Each structure stands twice: as C-alpha cells, then as structure tokens.
Amino acid sequence: MMTNRKVPMDESNPILLQINNRWHIVEHSRRSERALCGVRVTHRGAHARLSLVGKRNVCGKCLELFKAMENA
Numbered sequence: 001m002m003t004n005r006k007v008p009m010d011e012s013n014p015i016l017l018q019i020n021n022r023w024h025i026v027e028h029s030r031r032s033e034r035a036l037c038g039v040r041v042t043h044r045g046a047h048a049r050l051s052l053v054g055k056r057n058v059c060g061k062c063l064e065l066f067k068a069m070e071n072a
C-alpha cells in the first residue's frame, strides 16, 4: 500500500524546473504536474535549486506563492 507521506520542501532552497524557458518552483522535481503558479510541467527538463538560479530568474508568481507557503 502506498503511503502518502508528506516530504517537507527545503524551505529556503526549493527545486526549480525549467518550463518554456522560465524557471518555476515545484514541490517535487519528479512528481509535480504543475509548478506552484499553475503552469503545467510539460517535460522533465533542467532542474536546479533556487540558490543556483537566483530569484530574478524565477517566475514571480511562483516566488510569491512560495513565500506565502513559507509563512503559512
């Protein structure tokens, strides 16, 4: 039986996926079907961490939602 264990995100350094030439934040690099902002993950392209890419290169909506999650 599958357990639905919640794996906490790395709070200050989330995983990013490159979608349509933009970096978006995802909860799970392999399992998420959508980025936080709702953009569909169309293919498993490049992965990176926020610390590597830098906030200025990341989708603003994802960053906003990520911040909201941190403060929840």
Ligand SMILES: [Zn+2]
Pocket (backbone or CB within 6 Å): 023, 024, 025, 035, 036, 037, 038, 039, 059, 060, 061, 062
């Ligand atoms: Zn996004």
